[in-house]
Amino acid sequence: MNINATLIGEAIWFGVFIWITMKYVWPPLAKAMADRQKLIADGLAAGERGKHELELAGKRSADALRDAKAKAAEIIAAAEKRGAQMVEEAKLVAKVEADKVVASGRAEIAQQVEQARAELRGRVADLAVAGAERILKREVDARAHAEMLVALKQEL
Amino acid sequence: MASGEALTTSGYIVHHLTNLTVGHGFWTFHLDSLIVSGLLGLFAFIGMARLASKAAIKEPGKMQTFVEMLVSFIDQQVKDTYHGKSALITPLAVTIFVWVFLMNAMDLIPVDFIPLILGMGGVHYFKAVPTTDPNLTFGMSLTVFAMMLIMGVKVKGVGGFLHEVFTVPFGAKLAPLNLLFRVIEDVAKPISLALRLFGNMYAGEMVFILIALLGLWQLPLALPWALFHILIITLQAFVFMMLTIVYMSMASESHG
Numbered sequence: 354m355n356i357n358a359t360l361i362g363e364a365i366w367f368g369v370f371i372w373i374t375m376k377y378v379w380p381p382l383a384k385a386m387a388d389r390q391k392l393i394a395d396g397l398a399a400g401e402r403g404k405h406e407l408e409l410a411g412k413r414s415a416d417a418l419r420d421a422k423a424k425a426a427e428i429i430a431a432a433e434k435r436g437a438q439m440v441e442e443a444k445l446v447a448k449v450e451a452d453k454v455v456a457s458g459r460a461e462i463a464q465q466v467e468q469a470r471a472e473l474r475g476r477v478a479d480l481a482v483a484g485a486e487r488i489l490k491r492e493v494d495a496r497a498h499a500e501m502l503v504a505l506k507q508e509l
Numbered sequence: 510m511a512s513g514e515a516l517t518t519s520g521y522i523v524h525h526l527t528n529l530t531v532g533h534g535f536w537t538f539h540l541d542s543l544i545v546s547g548l549l550g551l552f553a554f555i556g557m558a559r560l561a562s563k564a565a566i567k568e569p570g571k572m573q574t575f576v577e578m579l580v581s582f583i584d585q586q587v588k589d590t591y592h593g594k595s596a597l598i599t600p601l602a603v604t605i606f607v608w609v610f611l612m613n614a615m616d617l618i619p620v621d622f623i624p625l626i627l628g629m630g631g632v633h634y635f636k637a638v639p640t641t642d643p644n645l646t647f648g649m650s651l652t653v654f655a656m657m658l659i660m661g662v663k664v665k666g667v668g669g670f671l672h673e674v675f676t677v678p679f680g681a682k683l684a685p686l687n688l689l690f691r692v693i694e695d696v697a698k699p700i701s702l703a704l705r706l707f708g709n710m711y712a713g714e715m716v717f718i719l720i721a722l723l724g725l726w727q728l729p730l731a732l733p734w735a736l737f738h739i740l741i742i743t744l745q746a747f748v749f750m751m752l753t754i755v756y757m758s759m760a761s762e763s764h765g
Contacts, residue, residue, distance in 0.1 A: 363648030377558035
């Protein structure tokens with residue numbers, strides 16, 4: 354165990370290594386670790402914020418869904434009402450139209466009947482005249498004719 | 510034993526405990542201590558510096574994670590013990606722990622391995638464990654001691670420092686006694702720091718050498734001692750580091 358100049362040499366080595374560590378090892382490592390800590394903390398905070406936002410969004414979406422359902426029910430009810438109303442209206446219109454058609458049909462029928470009757474009257478008159486002519490050409494049996502004409506008249 | 514000396518027990522031990530030297534008298538340099546400690550330190554600290562310069566924030570590699578784990582562990586020790594403002598303490602503690610650990614770890618290389626290889630190249634003496642050289646342990650502890658004094662003066666000012674030296678713990682009336690106590694207290698620090706590390710590592714190395722003398726019996730004995738020694742290696746590095754932190758913290762806080 355002899356102390357000699359090696360001590361000075363080792364002290365110099367020691368100093369050099371302290372200097373390297375102090376200047377080139379510790380600061381960048383400490384900075385990297387601090388930065389990483391900050392990054393992780395920020396990430397966790399962002400995650401927490403995201404979770405919170407998700408919760409809020411969930412609430413909002415539930416509200417929106419409920420609103421939409423209510424609105425849809427309202428719209429359906431209104432539509433049903435309107436549909437019923439429209440059916441009623443249509444029924445009414447149809448009835449009026451039908452009545453109109455029936456009335457016009459009836460009128461037409463009456464008119465045609467009247468026409469046919471008039472025509473028939475004419476024809477019968479003609480027939481009567483023709484019959485009369487033929488009878489007149491043969492002999493005139495007043496009695497017989499009179500009976501015939503009366504019968505004709507009654508028939509008309 | 511490649512040197513060809515007489516194969517005696519004491520010769521073997523002495524051979525293993527002799528440094529590779531150049532120079533005479535005080536200006537003797539233990540080349541083995543200087544080279545091994547220097548190479549280990551350069552390897553470790555330049556490696557760490559390169560790693561730190563490329564330190565990734567988002568995806569650290571395995572080595573970076575390991576170094577960060579180590580460094581932040583040491584930083585935690587410093588934060589728990591030292592409450593001053595100096596940014597020097599953590600780098601100092603990291604340097605001490607890593608360097609002392611690596612130098613101590615040289616103890617785990619079988620005692621004849623390096624001398625055998627170097628012996629073939631004509632180098633007859635080589636102590637591979639620099640921490641078994643008191644020059645290294647005192648070189649470190651005296652550097653720490655100097656930093657401790659500088660720290661004390663820097664934090665308290667020259668007046669405050671001298672005031673503390675002469676008045677603590679017995680007050681101004683017993684100034685000479687206070688000075689004596691302070692000198693003993695402060696001188697004991699580097700000596701205990703250096704001798705503790707040196708003693709532990711020297712004794713451990715000695716046990717390895719003695720085990721190596723046992724012939725075949727060394728096989729079952731060297732392994733358990735090496736396993737146990739891993740604990741001592743780490744512990745001594747940690748103790749040196751921890752005491753340095755404590756001393757620096759004491760130097761930057763006022764006594765009593």
